[in-house]
Structure formats: structure tokens, C-alpha cells
Amino acid sequence: MKISFPHMGYSYIALKWLVNHLGHECIVPPEPSKKTLDLGVRYSPEFACIPFKILTGTYLEVAEKGAEIILTSGGMGPCRAGYYWVMHQYLLDEIGKKVKVIAFEPPLCDLRDFWRKLHRLRVSGGLSVKAFIQVIKVAWEKIKAIDDMEMQSHSIRPYEEKRGDTTRALWEALQFVDEANSEKEVDEARQEGLRVLQEVRRDESRDPVKIGIIGEIYVVLEPAANHYLQIMLGEMGVYTDRSIYLSSYTRKNTIVNLEGDIFQVARPYLNEAPIGGHGVNSIGETILYARHGFDGVVQLAPFACIPEIVAKSIIPAVSRDFNIPVLTLFIDEQTGKAGVQTRLEAFVDLLEKRRELKRQRERWAI
Amino acid sequence: MSKIGIPRTLAYFIYFPLWKTFFEELGHEVVLSPATSKAILDRGVKEAVNDACIPIKLYHGHAAALAGKADYIFCPRLVSVRSHGDFGTETFCPKFLGLPDMLRLAMDDLPEIIDIRVDLKQGKDELWQLSQKIGKSLGNSGEEVKRAFNRARKRQRQYNSLLCQEMLPLEALRIIEKKIPVPRKEKSNNNYDLQVAVVGYPYLLYDAYINAGLLAILEKEKVKVYTQDMISDRKMNRQAKTLPKSTFWYFSNRVIYGALHFMQRPEIEGVIHLTAFACGPDSMVDRLLEIESRRRGNRPYLSIAVDEHTGEAGVRTRIEAFVDMLRYRRERK
Numbered sequence: 001m002k003i004s005f006p007h008m009g010y011s012y013i014a015l016k017w018l019v020n021h022l023g024h025e026c027i028v029p030p031e032p033s034k035k036t037l038d039l040g041v042r043y044s045p046e047f048a049c050i051p052f053k054i055l056t057g058t059y060l061e062v063a064e065k066g067a068e069i070i071l072t073s074g075g076m077g078p079c080r081a082g083y084y085w086v087m088h089q090y091l092l093d094e095i096g097k098k099v100k101v102i103a104f105e106p107p108l109c110d111l112r113d114f115w116r117k118l119h120r121l122r123v124s125g126g127l128s129v130k131a132f133i134q135v136i137k138v139a140w141e142k143i144k145a146i147d148d149m150e151m152q153s154h155s156i157r158p159y160e161e162k163r164g165d166t167t168r169a170l171w172e173a174l175q176f177v178d179e180a181n182s183e184k185e186v187d188e189a190r191q192e193g194l195r196v197l198q199e200v201r202r203d204e205s206r207d208p209v210k211i212g213i214i215g216e217i218y219v220v221l222e223p224a225a226n227h228y229l230q231i232m233l234g235e236m237g238v239y240t241d242r243s244i245y246l247s248s249y250t251r252k253n254t255i256v257n258l259e260g261d262i263f264q265v266a267r268p269y270l271n272e273a274p275i276g277g278h279g280v281n282s283i284g285e286t287i288l289y290a291r292h293g294f295d296g297v298v299q300l301a302p303f304a305c306i307p308e309i310v311a312k313s314i315i316p317a318v319s320r321d322f323n324i325p326v327l328t329l330f331i332d333e334q335t336g337k338a339g340v341q342t343r344l345e346a347f348v349d350l351l352e353k354r355r356e357l358k359r360q361r362e363r364w365a366i
Numbered sequence: 367m368s369k370i371g372i373p374r375t376l377a378y379f380i381y382f383p384l385w386k387t388f389f390e391e392l393g394h395e396v397v398l399s400p401a402t403s404k405a406i407l408d409r410g411v412k413e414a415v416n417d418a419c420i421p422i423k424l425y426h427g428h429a430a431a432l433a434g435k436a437d438y439i440f441c442p443r444l445v446s447v448r449s450h451g452d453f454g455t456e457t458f459c460p461k462f463l464g465l466p467d468m469l470r471l472a473m474d475d476l477p478e479i480i481d482i483r484v485d486l487k488q489g490k491d492e493l494w495q496l497s498q499k500i501g502k503s504l505g506n507s508g509e510e511v512k513r514a515f516n517r518a519r520k521r522q523r524q525y526n527s528l529l530c531q532e533m534l535p536l537e538a539l540r541i542i543e544k545k546i547p548v549p550r551k552e553k554s555n556n557n558y559d560l561q562v563a564v565v566g567y568p569y570l571l572y573d574a575y576i577n578a579g580l581l582a583i584l585e586k587e588k589v590k591v592y593t594q595d596m597i598s599d600r601k602m603n604r605q606a607k608t609l610p611k612s613t614f615w616y617f618s619n620r621v622i623y624g625a626l627h628f629m630q631r632p633e634i635e636g637v638i639h640l641t642a643f644a645c646g647p648d649s650m651v652d653r654l655l656e657i658e659s660r661r662r663g664n665r666p667y668l669s670i671a672v673d674e675h676t677g678e679a680g681v682r683t684r685i686e687a688f689v690d691m692l693r694y695r696r697e698r699k
Binding site: 048049106109110309313317 | 414417418419445451452453455456457458459460461463466468609610613614615643644645646647648649653657
């Protein structure tokens with residue numbers, strides 16, 4: 001079967017390998033472009049959020065390339081994302097594309113359905129259970145390796161001597177992961193990739209401001225949806241930390257990790273959790289970033305995203321109480337790169353000025 | 367003896383008899399915000415976060431109108447009222463879930479907010495327990511709460527049965543409050559010439575200001591209006607099985623099931639869906655209904671979006687065109 005999936009950051013490298021090694025043919029989704037968005041906007045409901053529109057566009061593009069099945073995630077609400085696959089199936093049927101959208105609902109909600117779908121995927125690919133598990137394991141290792149490299153790149157980029165060096169090194173490193181075929185090879189690729197990134201020439205004398213990036217998962221993870229915001233900030237000389245990575249749930253070393261804690265942190269401001277998507281997380285993460293001495297926070301959200309609107313209405317109070325500036329960017333199909341860049345530059349200027357004043361005050365106090 | 371302020375919007379149209387009877391039986395006074403007006407809307411637009419949808423902005427406006435007139439604002443955190451949906455996780459829209467906090471942080475001069483968490487999927491006596499909690503916080507004894515609770519539920523059942531007799535909420539509220547006899551049904555049905563289903567969230571459908579008098583316009587056009595609140599839950603839930611997956615939101619599910627139910631009834635000639643600008647759940651609901659209304663018997667379907675700037679002329683024009691089209695369609699048949 002020809003299988004495709006949504007494009008989300010660099011994860012396609014791992015997913016492509018996964019689908020191919022499950023015994024299916026993979027139609028690699030193209031990086032969302034102007035064309036993707038145009039297609040998506042044309043066929044999606046007007047007020048659907050931007051991830052929905054980008055996915056519609058992506059699905060139409062892969063359908064054009066011959067995909068028969070699209071694998072995606074389901075959900076239990078109350079965020080709209082859990083209902084995406086139903087709507088996408090309706091839309092694809094309406095347009096007359098013969099594509100089936102298969103969604104994996106959270107296994108905790110419907111374990112049998114989850115197994116059935118996995119089983120079908122395995123049997124149609126002709127794999128033994130053991131080989132199937134092995135393939136999934138390697139793909140997961142790949143996702144982790146990719147995230148490791150991306151994290152590393154964001155901490156190196158603000159120091160790079162020649163603009164663009166880190167991004168080039170990152171692509172080189174990702175290439176290693178792309179070529180790895182076993183757990184051992186993935187691990188070697190990770191070491192090799194991290195080494196390549198370490199070799200980027202850096203100016204350690206710089207003192208970058210630190211910005212935390214929070215918000216809705218898709219626009220945070222997909223650089224093409226947020227106009228390469230994190231790279232843009234890095235090249236402005238800003239150290240960024242992102243709250244969400246695909247592999248974050250298994251990590252302990254990142255600033256923001258375990259969900260339960262986040263809800264607890266946000267409780268004084270929003271006495272209800274979860275409210276869908278990453279709404280509560282956005283509030284909690286703002287507090288965490290403030291506590292960890294970050295200079296500012298950028299909230300990314302699609303236009304009309306329900307949970308993030310709730311978060312946005314509460315964040316001004318958090319920002320006031322914890323004395324941390326927050327810039328909220330609502331992204332839709334009209335958002336232009338120049339607009340994002342201008343606002344980011346102004347925000348970074350503000351943060352630098354603030355930090356300078358703060359340090360001055362501290363010096364006087366001494 | 368306190369004054370409990372209740373904003374005349376959102377869940378008011380569905381649960382007001384319950385709330386009012388409960389608080390009045392406890393010996394408190396219920397203060398309602400005035401009907402929606404330009405002043406209330408403007409105030410709401412000013413106070414609420416700018417990306418919010420119009421119903422949330424309206425709620426802020428209504429709450430602001432109660433400042434200084436009440437000791438408390440009753441703004442329950444509506445999480446769920448039943449265990450429903452594919453995984454039993456149906457809730458209200460996320461904005462309802464965060465509403466008390468949004469309200470508290472948006473305005474400083476509000477009276478204290480009663481933000482009791484209503485999550486009835488937890489169990490059968492959840493409603494009883496949270497009534498106890500409210501009663502206690504207002505200084506009432508358990509015995510008083512019990513009496514008020516029972517009377518309030520009885521009144522609410524009465525109200526629901528009136529709605530099921532194809533009565534609109536505002537009329538039903540009037541009958542319940544003034545205790546006037548229910549008008550005979552046969553008489554009132556005669557002077558209609560078309561039957562149309564109008565679905566949408568109660569706070570849009572029954573608020574004549576925000577929907578620019580949609581129901582009155584239809585009435586004038588001699589159209590008999592059916593809304594999703596006129597069907598019993600049992601009939602409605604039957605529709606759940608005809609969908610690949612139910613949505614996650616209580617009001618949205620009601621709208622979808624209601625619309626699908628009306629699409630089965632041959633005497634109903636068209637479906638109108640009323641939605642709010644940039645409403646998150648409705649972006650899905652609207653397209654779903656549009657597709658389903660074509661698949662299920664090719665029923666004419668009209669979607670009307672309202673926002674801060676909706677004018678009566680715009681709504682009227684579209685309704686008139688739609689009704690004309692329905693009549694023309696019938697003649698051709």
C-alpha cells in the first residue's frame with residue numbers, strides 16, 4: 001500500500017523509514033509550501049485552524065502523488081485536532097480523492113481499536129510481530145535522535161560566527177539519521193551528528209537573551225507553519241528553548257517535561273485541566289520559563305485556536321506577576337514572514353533593553 | 367440573603383429555571399443582567415481578550431452589567447453534563463472550561479464569582495453534591511438545600527417538557543415564571559406555510575439582539591421554526607450512531623444530532639445553521655452539516671455567521687432568499 005502521513009518538522013525522516021520498513025511504499029509528504037496552504041485554504045472550512053488547512057493541503061498533495069492511506073492521530077478532545085481525521089475524510093471524499101484516513105486514537109481510550117489498526121498495518125506489510133516491534137523501536141530511536149540534534153542546534157545557533165552554518169550542519173547531521181538502519185546505527189548517527197554540530201565555529205563571547213517558545217503543538221513543531229521562527233530568532237542571536245518536542249514525554253532533561261507538574265503550576269491561574277491542546281501547558285510553561293530566568297516568552301498559536309485563546313486571556317496576569325514579557329503570535333494564512341520578523345525584532349530589542357536596565361540596577365545595588 | 371447575579375447568556379437559555387428556583391428556594395434573590403444590547407456588547411468587546419468569539423465577549427459584557435447590582439456572579443465552570451461521545455469524554459467548549467478564570471482576570475470590579483465545577487459525568491449524585499457545596503458557601507443548611515434542589519429539578523423538568531412541546535425557550539420561560547396555562551397547540555400551527563429547522567447554540571439562537579432577530583424574521587415569513595432543543599435526548603442520541611465519530615462538545619453534538627434528526631423528517635424543507643464568527647467547534651460542525659445535508663436527501667442548507675457587526679438587513683436578505691428558494695423548490699416538485 002502507498003502510505004503517507006502529516007508533515008511535522010523533521011519527524012518525516014523517521015516516519016518515512018518506518019513506513020518503508022513495515023513493507024509499504026511511503027509517499028513522503030512535501031514540506032508545507034505556499035501551494036500546500038493555497039490548496040488547504042481552498043477546500044477547508046473558513047474558520048478551521050491553520051494546522052487543519054495545512055494538513056488538508058498536504059493530504060491533497062500526497063493524494064496527487066498516489067497515496068492510498070494516510071496515517072494520522074486521533075484524540076479525545078476537547079481540542080478540535082481529535083476531530084481532524086473525520087473532517088479530512090469527509091473533505092477528501094467530497095473532492096473525489098480515493099484516500100483513506102486512518103487515525104490512531106489514544107490507546108488508553110480504545111485499546112482494541114488501536115491494536116486492530118496496528119495489526120492491519122503489520123499484516124498487510126507482511127512482517128512478523130518481532131520484526132514489527134523492532135522496526136517501531138528503531139523509528140522511535142530516530143525520532144529521539146532527531147530531537148536531540150534539533151535541540152543542540154538551537155543552543156548553538158545564537159553563537160555561530162557565520163550565519164546559516166548551524167542550519168547547514170543540522171541538515172548534514174539529519175542525513176546521518178536518515179541513512180541509519182538499526183538501533184546501533186542510529187546511535188552512531190546521533191553521536192556523529194552531534195559532533196558535526198559541535199564543530200560549528202562559534203563566538204562564545206556573545207551573551208544571548210533567552211526566549212522560551214510555547215503554544216500549540218503543530219505551529220510550534222512545524223517550521224514551515226511558523227515561518228522558521230526558531231531559526232529566525234537563533235540567527236538574531238537569541239537562545240531559544242522550546243516547550244514541545246515529539247519525544248518530550250520520555251525526557252527528563254528538558255526544562256519542561258512532565259505534564260502533571262505543568263497542570264499543578266498553572267492551577268493558581270486556571271483551575272481546570274486539561275482544557276484541550278496545550279492551553280494549560282502554555283500557562284504553566286510561561287511560569288516555568290520565568291522561574292528559570294528566561295528573558296521572555298513567545299506564544300505561538302493558530303488563529304481561532306480555542307485552548308490558546310483561553311491561555312492568552314490569562315497570560316497577561318502571569319506575565320505581570322512573574323515579570324516576564326510575553327509576545328503572542330496568532331498565525332493564519334495571511335501571516336507574512338516580514339510581519340513576524342518585525343515583531344520579533346522589536347520584542348528582542350525590548351528584552352535586551354530590559355536586561356540591560358536590570359543589570360544596571362543590580363550594579364547600583366552593589 | 368444574598369443577591370445572585372446571573373448573566374443572561376450562554377447556558378442561561380437552557381438551565382435558568384433550575385438555577386433560579388434553586389437560589390430562590392434557598393432564600394436568595396436572583397438578579398438577571400438586562401437583555402443583550404449594544405451597550406452590553408460594546409462593554410464585552412472592550413473587556414474580553416480580542417481573539418475570543420462573540421458569545422464569550424457577550425458574557426463579559428453581561429457580567430460587567432451585574433457589577434454593583436449583585437453580591438455574587440453565578441458562573442459555573444461547565445465541564446460536562448453526561449458521559450457521552452466515543453470515549454465518554456464529552457465536555458463543553460474549552461472556552462467554557464476556562465470561563466470563570468478568564469472573567470476574573472479580565473475585570474477587577476466584579477462581585478465574587480461562584481465558579482463551582484460542574485462535571486456530571488463523574489457520577490449520578492454529582493449534581494446533588496455540588497448543590498450542597500453551593501448551599502454551604504452561601505450559608506444555607508443541608509435541609510434547605512435538599513428542598514431547593516428537589517424543587518429546582520422539578521421546575522427544570524417542567525421546562526424541558528415545555529421545550530419538547532415545540533416551544534421556544536423565551537416563551538417557555540415566560541409560561542414557567544408567570545404560571546400561565548400552556549396555549550393549545552393545534553390553533554397556533556395553522557398559519558404557517560413552511561417548516562424549517564434552525565440549529566445553532568442556544569446563546570445565539572435565542573438571543574434576538576445578537577442574531578438580528580432571526581427567529582422573528584422567520585416568523586414574519588410564515589415559517590414554522592424547529593430547533594434542536596425541541597427534540598428529546600433519546601431521539602437525538604439515536605443519530606450518534608450514523609456518524610463516524612461524535613464531536614467532543616455538548617452543544618455541538620446537540621446541534622449535529624438535531625440537524626440530522628430534522629433531515630430525516632420529510633415535512634422539514636430546509637436547515638439553517640446559525641454560527642458565530644471564528645467559533646472553533648463550528649468550523650467543523652458547519653462543514654459536516656453542509657456535507658451531510660446533501661448526502662441525506664439533498665436538503666437545502668443555509669449557514670449564517672454572526673459577529674459584532676451583524677446587521678438586520680443582511681440576515682433578512684439571506685433568510686428571504688432562502689425561503690423564496692424553498693417555496694420555488696416546492697412548486698417545481
